[in-house]
Amino acid sequence: MIELTIDGTKVRAAPGTTVLEAAREMGIVIPTLCYYPGLSSYGECRVCLVEMVKGRGRSSLEASCALPVEQGQVILTSSAKVKKARRVVVELLLASCPSSKTLQCMASNMGINQVRFKIKPRECILCGRCVRYCKEQMRSGGIGFTGRGTARRVTTAFGHTPEECRNCGGCQWICPVCERACTADSLVNGLCGGCQNLAHVETCEICTGCSESVGAHGHTVY
Amino acid sequence: MRIDASKVDRIVDAYGCHRDSLISILQDVQAECSYLPEDALKRVAKRLKLPLIQVYGVATFFKAFSLQPRGEHMVRVCLGTACHVRGAPAVLDEVRRQLDVEPGETTEDSRFTLETVNCLGACALGPLVVVDSEYQGQITPGKVKRVLKQYMNDGRGK
Ligand code: SF4
Ligand code: SF4
Ligand code: FES
Ligand code: FES
Numbered sequence: 001m002i003e004l005t006i007d008g009t010k011v012r013a014a015p016g017t018t019v020l021e022a023a024r025e026m027g028i029v030i031p032t033l034c035y036y037p038g039l040s041s042y043g044e045c046r047v048c049l050v051e052m053v054k055g056r057g058r059s060s061l062e063a064s065c066a067l068p069v070e071q072g073q074v075i076l077t078s079s080a081k082v083k084k085a086r087r088v089v090v091e092l093l094l095a096s097c098p099s100s101k102t103l104q105c106m107a108s109n110m111g112i113n114q115v116r117f118k119i120k121p122r123e124c125i126l127c128g129r130c131v132r133y134c135k136e137q138m139r140s141g142g143i144g145f146t147g148r149g150t151a152r153r154v155t156t157a158f159g160h161t162p163e164e165c166r167n168c169g170g171c172q173w174i175c176p177v178c179e180r181a182c183t184a185d186s187l188v189n190g191l192c193g194g195c196q197n198l199a200h201v202e203t204c205e206i207c208t209g210c211s212e213s214v215g216a217h218g219h220t221v222y
Numbered sequence: 223m224r225i226d227a228s229k230v231d232r233i234v235d236a237y238g239c240h241r242d243s244l245i246s247i248l249q250d251v252q253a254e255c256s257y258l259p260e261d262a263l264k265r266v267a268k269r270l271k272l273p274l275i276q277v278y279g280v281a282t283f284f285k286a287f288s289l290q291p292r293g294e295h296m297v298r299v300c301l302g303t304a305c306h307v308r309g310a311p312a313v314l315d316e317v318r319r320q321l322d323v324e325p326g327e328t329t330e331d332s333r334f335t336l337e338t339v340n341c342l343g344a345c346a347l348g349p350l351v352v353v354d355s356e357y358q359g360q361i362t363p364g365k366v367k368r369v370l371k372q373y374m375n376d377g378r379g380k
Contacts, residue, residue, distance in 0.1 A: 141273030146282040157278035158260055164273050 004073035013069045020048055020064040028077050031086065031106055033093070033176055034127035035065035039136055042066070042128050046089045047106070051076040061085050083110070091115050094190055096122045100177040104192045115190025123177060124154055130171035140164045143171055229254060230265040241270050244280055248287060257288045293328040293335040295373045297321070298352040302341030305348035309362070313349050314338065316363035320370055333374065 001012040006023050013022040018041065023030055033045035043066035050064040053074040061081070076082060087110050094103050095117035103125075107115075128145070131154060135141045142162035146155050156162050172178055233250045237243035244266075251262050258281050267274040281287045299314045318324065321334050328335040344350055347359030351369065358369050 141275060144273070144275035144279045146275075146279050148283050155275075157263075157274040162274060 002069045002071050004069050004071070004075065006075045007077055015069070017069055018065055019050060019062075019067045019069055019073070019075055022069050023050075023064065023075070023077055030064055030077055031109075032065055033102070033106075033125065034129060036129055036133070036174065039129065039132045042132065045093065045125065045127050047086055047093070049082055049085050049089065051079050051082050086110060087112055091190075092117055093125050095119050097125050097177050098187055098190055098192075099123065100125075102176040107191055112191065113189065117190075119187070119190050125177055126152060126154065127176060128154075129174045129176065130154060133170050133174045138166055138168055138170060140166055140168075142166075227261075227265050230262050231269065234266060234269045239269060241272060244270065244272070244277065245284075248277075248281060252287060257291050260289075291328065291332065293332045295334050295354055296337065296352075297334050297370070298337050298339050298342070299325075300340070300342050300348065300350040300352070301338045302345065302348075304341070304345035305350050308348045310349040312363050313351065313361055313366060316366040317351070317370070320367055334370075 002015055003010060003012050004019075004022065005011070006019070006026060007028065009026065011022055011026060013025070020030055020032065020035065030048050030050065032048045034042045035048060043063040046063055048064045049061045050067070051059045052062050052067070053059045053076060059076075059081070064075075064077070090103065090106050090110060091112060094100075094107055094112075094115050096119075097103055098115075098119055098121055126145070131144055134143050140162075142165035143154055143156055146153055156165075230251060233247055233254070236250070237247055247266055247270075248258060251266065252258055255262065263277050263281060264274060266272075267277040270277070281289060297317060299310060299317055301310050301314065314325070317336060321329050321336055323329050323334070323336050325336050325338045339352075342350055342352060342357075344357060344359070347357060349361050351358045351361050351366070353369065353373055358365075361369065
């Protein structure tokens, strides 16, 4: 067993586990996006950043989902440095995906009150969850990354439904972005604030309370 | 353009049908067909037992690969920093006007494909235009027509 210190508490973890897993075991909350239990670590989104103390006043920011536990490691999961870095990361992600409810919720949990970057909606944060799910869980490999730089996208080859696809729908299910979009229709400073909107909510005439979260304009009346 | 499967097979076999050689295989296919046709990529994927998307991902990642048919002649206009300050944008405008295509496109008669690049490592020659593999240094908008003409009149003529 490996012994390390997370937020001042000594913990033991099996070799090969990640700092994220060790911290979650202790009940410490670390936000994640590209990490998903059962899929390989990818370390792309950087919202799971933690501070690794190196002594003599030095420390580095590391993605906890891709950081293996090591003997004597000292980790801080909610220092000022970590919080600040995570906020910038979420702001950047929001700039490319303002309609994501997951991201908007993350932003309000972190107390972000504006997105300082230019908003260019791409509806994908390239977290690769869908790609890894398809490959690792479905053993299919129908979708993947194409292009590079700003042209990088998740697509199918030539835009056709791939032969390998099993129509499991898993890629859509696992995506943190292509879920029910935030219902608030105007962004203020890049943030939706829909949940704080106390406007009257209309519901279906025969509404039995499907408990869908509804924004300022309610959901469609059927 | 239809590429027959045996040609692709020959290239794949030359590399021992090995996945690690994917990039080399694609390079050879492109040398053969001047671009990467859909059928050829499918054949490569099938032979290497790779999901098509993986082959497609590699083909779209590198700028050297093209999924669109290319013209007989490649015209590359450098827009790198050095060429830019020496007036490359005006050169590009002239090339666009002469060929009547936008960067990334091929002329209707499929003689020329226009591309822009960011520095070819020959900044001292800038502004630089490269046609096929011939470097045309210190080019000005006025010289563009003359340079392109050499290529317009070769072969079939027009
Ligand atoms: S629906 Fe198709 S592409 Fe999506 S995860 Fe399933 S097999 Fe892969
Ligand atoms: S489509 Fe969704 S799951 Fe796939 S990379 Fe983009 S954000 Fe991630
Ligand atoms: S969850 Fe760790 S980098 Fe995305
Ligand atoms: S900038 Fe054109 S060759 Fe370097």
